[in-house]
Amino acid sequence: EAGVTQSPTHLIKTRGQQATLRCSPISGHTSVYWYQQALGLGLQFLLWYDEGEERNRGNFPPRFSGRQFPNYSSELNVNALELEDSALYLCASSPPPGQGSANEKLFFGSGTQLSVL
Amino acid sequence: AQTVTQSQPEMSVQEAETVTLSCTYDTSESNYYLFWYKQPPSRQMILVIRQEAYKQQNATENRFSVNFQKAAKSFSLKISDSQLGDTAMYFCAFMKPSSGNTPLVFGKGTRLSVIA
Numbered sequence: 001e002a003g004v005t006q007s008p009t010h011l012i013k014t015r016g017q018q019a020t021l022r023c024s025p026i027s028g029h030t031s032v033y034w035y036q037q038a039l040g041l042g043l044q045f046l047l048w049y050d051e052g053e054e055r056n057r058g059n060f061p062p063r064f065s066g067r068q069f070p071n072y073s074s075e076l077n078v079n080a081l082e083l084e085d086s087a088l089y090l091c092a093s094s095p096p097p098g099q100g101s102a103n104e105k106l107f108f109g110s111g112t113q114l115s116v117l
Numbered sequence: 118a119q120t121v122t123q124s125q126p127e128m129s130v131q132e133a134e135t136v137t138l139s140c141t142y143d144t145s146e147s148n149y150y151l152f153w154y155k156q157p158p159s160r161q162m163i164l165v166i167r168q169e170a171y172k173q174q175n176a177t178e179n180r181f182s183v184n185f186q187k188a189a190k191s192f193s194l195k196i197s198d199s200q201l202g203d204t205a206m207y208f209c210a211f212m213k214p215s216s217g218n219t220p221l222v223f224g225k226g227t228r229l230s231v232i233a
Contacts, residue, residue: 033220042123042208042225056220088160106221108154108162 002026004109006091012115013081021076021112025093031055032074033094033106034066038087046089049074081116088113119144119211123224130199131232137184138194138227140209146170150212151185151192152221157205165207168192199231 005024013019025032034046045058049068063079072093078085092106120143130136142151153165168176168185175183180200184193196203206228210221 035223040225043221043223045220045222048220058220090160090162092162105164105167111160 004091004093004107006089006109006112008112009110010113010115012117014117015081015083017081019078019081019085019114021078021089021091021114023074023076023091023093023109025072025074025091026095026107028095029093029107030072030096031094032068032072033092034074034076035090035092036060036087037090037111038084043090047076078114083116086114086116119146119149119213119222121209121211121222121224123207123209123227125227126225127228127230129230129232130196132199132201134199135195135197136199136229138196138207138209138229140192140194140224142190142192142209142211144190144211144213146213148214150214151183152210152212153181153183153192153194154208154210154223155203155205156208156226157202162208166194196229201231201233203229204231205229 007022031050033048035043036046037043047066048056052068066076068074088111090111092108094106122141149170151168155163155165166176166178166181175185180197182195206226208226209224212221
């Protein structure tokens with residue numbers, strides 16, 4: 001079974017540009033979560049999508065946005081990039097509620113390393 | 118809001134020895150879930166162990182075990198017989214219970230180095 005896949009692995013942009021990061025969840029998973037991992041700050045929750053809807057949002061400005069497609073894959077868009085947006089962006093997926101103990105587990109991808117110059 | 122604190126930014130341990138990583142959290146919930154994740158240099162987040170707050174028995178997974186002190190809101194990870202492959206960042210995480218999925222709240226992590 002394929003795990004959570006993210007693309008691209010690395011992304012280099014300049015200030016003011018837009019970045020698009022992509023995530024494909026594990027087959028059968030309906031929830032997708034996005035986290036930002038900046039140096040020394042741990043993982044900060046960004047966005048949560050479930051069944052195509054945005055369910056929750058972390059403390060990030062509106063230029064961080066995203067969507068979830070009918071096949072449950074997801075995009076994270078970052079507009080007007082700033083230097084401090086440089087970080088590892090991790091995507092995680094989880095199965096629908098009620099699917100046993102897996103309900104409480106998130107399965108992570110390997111991330112997209114975004115560098116803003 | 119829930120917070121998770123890992124007070125040890127870096128730790129090291131000799132191969133085959135035992136090491137304990139600390140984690141404290143703050144919540145007003147009575148039932149919740151706690152996790153330890155490992156992030157090796159490959160960046161892949163790997164679930165190490167999970168604890169349900171309503172269970173008094175400490176979770177164990179092979180060489181990994183936890184010391185869950187609910188009243189003290191403490192959730193430490195013990196790694197026995199440390200191996201070189203245990204070198205990684207370790208993150209403690211909290212999840213509220215709900216009828217659906219909710220995001221994990223993470224601590225800032227502890228960088229563990231296992232020395233040969």
